[in-house]
Amino acid sequence: MKKLVKGLLLTLILVFGVAAAGCGDTKxxxxxxxxxxxxxxAEEVIWKPIIDKFKAKxxxxxxxxxxxxxxxxxxxxxxxxxxxxxQHYEG
Numbered sequence: 586m587k588k589l590v591k592g593l594l595l596t597l598i599l600v601f602g603v604a605a606a607g608c609g610d611t612k613x614x615x616x617x618x619x620x621x622x623x624x625x626x627a628e629e630v631i632w633k634p635i636i637d638k639f640k641a642k643x644x645x646x647x648x649x650x651x652x653x654x655x656x657x658x659x660x661x662x663x664x665x666x667x668x669x670x671x672q673h674y675e676g
Contacts, residue, residue, distance in 0.1 A: 618645045620666040622657035626650050628670065 623632070629648060636646045649666050651657050657669045 616643045616645050618647065619668065620647045620649050621668045621670050622649050622651055622660055622666045623670045624651060624654065624657075632670075 621632070623629075626648075628650075632646070632648055636648075639646055649657075649660070651660070654671075657666065657671070660666045661669050
């Protein structure tokens, strides 16, 4: 479980680090909104500390709950969400 949370946190840091690097004004108070696809509403417990941490950095994370594992990939492709929490790489 800790490995999953660390992986998700690292993914978010990388995504927002790249986005912040592209912004000229780092003092902006604009809130960046990010929609993340999750497989069940039970994942809110896992995401709560991450959501709280990024809220302090002006990042509003919205969890989008899916009931079918094929839906998030289509939503990601259609830009309905920015991240898919259960997408992974098998190397």
